Amino acid sequence: MVFARASSPHEHSALSTRQVMQYVLLATLPGLVALTWNFGWGTVINILLASTVAVGTEAAIVALRKRPVLFYLQDCSALVTAVLLGLALPPLAPWWLTVIGTLFAIGIAKHLYGGLGFNPFNPAMVGYVVLLISFPVPMTTWITPRDLLPAGVHLPDLWQSLQIVFPILGAPGQAVDAITGATPLDAFKHHTGLLVEQIYAAEPLFSRAEIVSYGWEWVNLGFLAGGVWLIYKKVFTWHAPVAMLLGLTLMAALFYDGGSSTSGGSPIMHLLSGATMLGAFFIVTDPVTSATSARGRLVYGASIGILVYIIRVWGNYPDAVAFAVLLMNFAAPLIDNYTLPRTYGHSKARKATEKKP
Amino acid sequence: MSDVSYREITSNGLWSNNPALVQMLGLCPLLAVSGSVVNAMGLGLATLLVLAGSNLVVSLIRRQVSDAVRIPVFVMIIATFTTCTELLMKAYTYELYQILGIFIPLIVTNCTILGRAEAFASKNRVPAALVDGIMMGAGFGAVLVVVGAIREIIGSGTLFANMNLLFGPVAADWKLELFGDGHGLLLAILPPGAFIVVGFLIAIKNSIDDVIATRRAARAAPVEKVSRRVRTTGTIS
Numbered sequence: 359m360v361f362a363r364a365s366s367p368h369e370h371s372a373l374s375t376r377q378v379m380q381y382v383l384l385a386t387l388p389g390l391v392a393l394t395w396n397f398g399w400g401t402v403i404n405i406l407l408a409s410t411v412a413v414g415t416e417a418a419i420v421a422l423r424k425r426p427v428l429f430y431l432q433d434c435s436a437l438v439t440a441v442l443l444g445l446a447l448p449p450l451a452p453w454w455l456t457v458i459g460t461l462f463a464i465g466i467a468k469h470l471y472g473g474l475g476f477n478p479f480n481p482a483m484v485g486y487v488v489l490l491i492s493f494p495v496p497m498t499t500w501i502t503p504r505d506l507l508p509a510g511v512h513l514p515d516l517w518q519s520l521q522i523v524f525p526i527l528g529a530p531g532q533a534v535d536a537i538t539g540a541t542p543l544d545a546f547k548h549h550t551g552l553l554v555e556q557i558y559a560a561e562p563l564f565s566r567a568e569i570v571s572y573g574w575e576w577v578n579l580g581f582l583a584g585g586v587w588l589i590y591k592k593v594f595t596w597h598a599p600v601a602m603l604l605g606l607t608l609m610a611a612l613f614y615d616g617g618s619s620t621s622g623g624s625p626i627m628h629l630l631s632g633a634t635m636l637g638a639f640f641i642v643t644d645p646v647t648s649a650t651s652a653r654g655r656l657v658y659g660a661s662i663g664i665l666v667y668i669i670r671v672w673g674n675y676p677d678a679v680a681f682a683v684l685l686m687n688f689a690a691p692l693i694d695n696y697t698l699p700r701t702y703g704h705s706k707a708r709k710a711t712e713k714k715p
Numbered sequence: 716m717s718d719v720s721y722r723e724i725t726s727n728g729l730w731s732n733n734p735a736l737v738q739m740l741g742l743c744p745l746l747a748v749s750g751s752v753v754n755a756m757g758l759g760l761a762t763l764l765v766l767a768g769s770n771l772v773v774s775l776i777r778r779q780v781s782d783a784v785r786i787p788v789f790v791m792i793i794a795t796f797t798t799c800t801e802l803l804m805k806a807y808t809y810e811l812y813q814i815l816g817i818f819i820p821l822i823v824t825n826c827t828i829l830g831r832a833e834a835f836a837s838k839n840r841v842p843a844a845l846v847d848g849i850m851m852g853a854g855f856g857a858v859l860v861v862v863g864a865i866r867e868i869i870g871s872g873t874l875f876a877n878m879n880l881l882f883g884p885v886a887a888d889w890k891l892e893l894f895g896d897g898h899g900l901l902l903a904i905l906p907p908g909a910f911i912v913v914g915f916l917i918a919i920k921n922s923i924d925d926v927i928a929t930r931r932a933a934r935a936a937p938v939e940k941v942s943r944r945v946r947t948t949g950t951i952s
Contacts, residue, residue: 458900466911488902491901491902491905492900492901492902492903493900493901494901
């Protein structure tokens with residue numbers, strides 16, 4: 359038996375930006391698989407297209423700024439932005455939607471502010487919100503999960519999906535309209551005046567689900583698994599995601615009111631529908647745009663969770679992770695100001711703006 | 716300051732001290748109504764009229780009004796011209812007046828106008844003040860129209876739509892359809908689009924200024940190569 363002895367120090371060096379980004383990319387896989395299983399090839403096409411555009415844009419802008427192109431491409435941060443945007447966009451979205459969103463995310467939200475590390479807003483979410491505000495119709499056209507499609511209708515195969523995304527490849531054999539449908543959050547929002555039980559009974563999205571919302575629960579569990587792995591790998595700390603999920607759960611529990619017709623929906627539905635887990639583990643944890651200290655991240659995450667609930671239930675949009683994240687990105691510097699950690703040897707923490715004595 | 720050249724006043728108003736791009740005054744109407752060329756042009760002309768009129772009158776009374784009460788007097792003059800403009804627009808371009816709505820009376824609060832009255836008209840002779848008002852107004856209006864054109868193209872895919880509201884029936888068919896209706900980037904019509912477009916315009920203007928400055932520096936007489944005695948003590952000035 360070989361008894362290898364390693365000399366101290368045994369501690370590994372901190373993760374490089376490139377490693378962090380690669381771990382994040384890997385961690386999106388379970389969620390991506392669940393999305394592809396339920397909604398077809400659309401998300402994969404979104405991601406590939408967004409990645410191509412993102413890397414191209416990043417290279418062009420870095421070259422324009424007279425900085426080393428390869429060095430900046432190697433940190434994979436543009437890829438992460440592209441993958442997150444591709445995961446968030448509706449599957450089978452037309453190609454120009456993805457392209458415009460990615461151009462906006464990399465060009466305006468990231469590089470106009472100075473590139474990686476200087477952007478005050480999460481680039482993927484800026485791209486998403488720009489698209490949601492500018493093109494509400496294609497952005498709210500979601501696919502019905504595979505097993506809930508009416509008899510005789512199938513999800514398009516890879517070639518048909520490509521034809522739907524890129525109409526230049528020829529007319530797809532199948533109309534997209536036949537396979538589109540509401541998301542669970544949509545369905546819940548639009549059944550006003552019904553008891554929660556009645557909504558669940560009326561919608562196969564709820565009644566045929568294993569836990570609460572058909573298809574989406576597995577997508578969210580996939581992102582949860584990826585996120586937990588990232589925490590285990592110490593890519594980010596638990597504070598922001600756990601605080602966000604707790605904030606959302608708390609709000610949902612407070613306003614569930616036993617499932618009456620004015621109920622906001624059960625906590626478990628809010629946790630396993632929409633972009634909750636993607637947001638909690640992949641968006642809220644962005645080290646650049648979130649608050650910095652552990653205490654700050656608790657405040658930041660919890661505020662996002664509460665905002666998500668408020669916009670979902672009392673706002674106009676069915677899902678709200680992107681809006682909530684952007685709003686709190688605004689607030690992150692303020693949170694940082696009030697949550698400066700106590701320096702060792704000092705009796706209490708300072709505020710960042712406090713004058714030195 | 717009575718020896719200001721008209722050429723300098725003109726270049727100040729249109730470019731080097733442009734109210735919208737350099738002084739960044741009057742951004743509220745600039746961002747709010749520049750969703751299309753016709754709105755932008757309407758507000759630009761109205762502002763031009765008020766600016767020229769107020770500059771003229773402020774310059775006329777500059778020796779009669781004491782320093783202590785000058786600001787209220789300026790505001791009264793500006794408000795008078797704004798009301799006149801409002802009535803004119805009501806009479807001749809009623810539909811445009813309705814579209815622009817509150818932003819016509821709000822010209823009173825446009826900082827460009829009070830700024831020019833205070834900084835220029837109250838210290839200069841009448842002709843110079845009038846030219847300054849016209850040029851500043853033209854510079855502001857030009858930026859408005861450019862922003863309006865960019866936002867109209869990106870946001871609704873048209874250019875010069877509804878120009879008949881401003882120029883009468885002659886302009887009814889000036890509208891250019893650049894790409895199909897309903898495919899515009901809605902963001903460009905919304906306020907964030909205005910901020911982004913104005914930001915890009917300012918960046919373009921600054922980079923043009925940079926190019927001009929480097930060219931001018933290069934064209935300036937090259938340094939003469941004369942031998943200088945090397946000094947070993949003290950500093951070479």
